Amino acid sequence: MPFFERFLSVWVGLAIVAGVALGLAAPGLFQAVAGFEVAHVNLAVAVFIWVMIYPMMIQIDFAAMKRVGDKPKGLLLTLVVNWLIKPFTMAALGWLFFKVLFADLVDPQTGSEYIAGMILLGVAPCTAMVFVWSHLTKGDANYTLVQVSVNDVIMVFAFAPIAALLLGVSDITVPWDTLVLSTVLYVLLPLVAGALTRRWLSGRGGEKAVDDFVHALKPVSVLGLLATVVLLFGFQAQTILAKPQAIVLIAIPLLIQTYGIFLIAFVAARWLRLPHNVAGPACLIGTSNFFELAVAVAISLFGLSSGAALATVVGVLVEVPVMLSLVAIVNRTRDWFEE
16 A cells, blocks of 8 residues: 555544644634635535545546346445445434434534534535545446436435424525535546546556556545645634533444444445455445535524534534544454455
């Protein structure tokens, strides 16, 4: 494994610290970057995510897409976990902790906002970062694309009704421009760029040229991930230090949700006898969240300084290190799955 990927957890930890430190040292700079957005989607973050997943998109072979239908069980697992289990367990954990267990530690209004932020995380399955997790587990890139694409289509129709149901607000307004723009920036554009690059490279040097180019871009992809983390934590540096207790309280149910959903998907993947390169992405896509969209929608619906916005940012704080630990588990259990 290349040097950057071998110590990725270390780099992510340093990026979190650097983001908070820079956000405190130069708040004006981060406020200016935070204002560079369209439809509540920060374009600077979008660029770094684009850089991060572009090399993975080059690996997608559209000629092999027709074979994805030969393994429908992996897609079925992803859909069941993402849409029939995950949103409802997230809402249940939020209610349990902030209406019962932590009821004496937060006021009811703030607790409700924390629950709302958690729900928005739970209803937004991962779109961009899953390509990173799939890549790190040597997942089937073509299959991962299908999983993401199907989830995106479902999200367009199911995000609003499920969020409204779980938030208990029948007239919730979902910013469709945010949803559509996020999908275009985080999936469609890098996918098109990757396909065009692959076609050009294949014409010049075949699969070897593609593999060599992707290998050369791996450090750039990791730097895109780290830059994204720095920006997100720089934006929320003041809030993170101002409310350390709240961050801990929110992180507890999020940790339980993340590991719990992974366990459900992992056991189901073994029971379904999925091959490892399908089981890995299937487990991880159900575990991670489309936190970019969740943060944007929370800010749009509840405001930048709301408890809902804070909960979605804590979701980022929890997700990246935890997902790296789950990637390690998937890689170490490779021989548990069918080949």
